[in-house]
Amino acid sequence: MEKKRYQGASNDKDRSKQKLIQAVGTVVKAKGYTGLTATNISKAAGLDRKLVTLYFGSVDNLIEIYIKSKDYWVAASGEVNNLTEDNQGKDTKQVLEKLLLNQLDYFYGNEEMQKIVLWQISQRSQIMFQVCEEREQLSSKFFALTDKELKGKDIDLRAIVGLLVAGIYHMVLHAKTTDSLFCEIDINKPEGMKRIKDAISLILESAYSNFNKTI
The missing domain is CATH 1.10.10.60 (Homeodomain-like)
Structure with a gap:
């Protein structure tokens, strides 16, 4: 042997x-x-x-x-594939809602990622450009599925998601760096965090229910 x-x-x-x-x-x-x-x-x-x-x-x-190992959206690529496969490309609202709520929890609890995002928005670098490009590739695959589900509907999901993701980043960074209220909401407290999560769910529900309008 x-x-x-x-x-x-x-x-x-x-x-x-x-x-x-x-x-x-x-x-x-x-x-x-x-x-x-x-x-x-x-x-x-x-x-x-x-x-x-x-x-x-x-x-x-x-x-x-290191950044790719910490970036939520890069790491979520596998989860997106699994979720969309389970849903067979349908009910993308459920997938998107889960991703955004998980992103909020992840970003709030990850100090390293908060520093990385501050770097991303404050200084141009090839490293962050490449990471952002990988994020965009992931979003393109997901939005291709939503385009099929929402075909002919008057809903700009890319703009809505962009505002939600940017809002998550800003509210967390604001709460962590200034420890002050934002629109009279304190996400450092459970009730404040719940209000933001409920708002995310409400916005997505409202957007997806806008099916009676056609282009």
């Missing part, structure tokens, strides 16, 4: 790569996106700086991998 080969070196490499990816988040939370240097990341990981280039090619590649 052939003996199994020892995989220690491979396991060490995998562990080191994961440490470096996780260290990006540590640096983001402590220093913001301006602190994302190979030196800071490797120091946070407790590893040699040279491993960043050895394992990822560049610090930008490492940061991109």
Whole structure:
């Protein structure tokens, strides 16, 4: 019987790569996106700086991998495929509502992602451009399904979803950075969060029920 080969070196490499990816988040939370240097990341990981280039090619590649692992919409691509497959491309409102409500919970509870979105809207970078492009590819697949379901109906779902996603980002960032009310609503309290979730559901219900109007 052939003996199994020892995989220690491979396991060490995998562990080191994961440490470096996780260290990006540590640096983001402590220093913001301006602190994302190979030196800071490797120091946070407790590893040699040279491993960043050895394992990822560049610090930008490492940061991109980290961001994609944290980005809700990129990570949700598999969930979208599963949900639409279960619904056979119908009742997209149910899929969209679940995605938006989950996004609100995820973004509210993820400090690293909040820092990333602040980076995205405050500074132009190739890394964030690529991540945004991947998000758009995901949304294109989903909107292709909604176009079939809502064909001939006077509803601009892309504009509605754009406002809802932007609203989620802004309300969470406002609540987390200023700790103050927004339109007399405090989403740091359960009742405030519930009001926003109910509003999201109401907006989608109203949009999808607009079936009596035709173009």
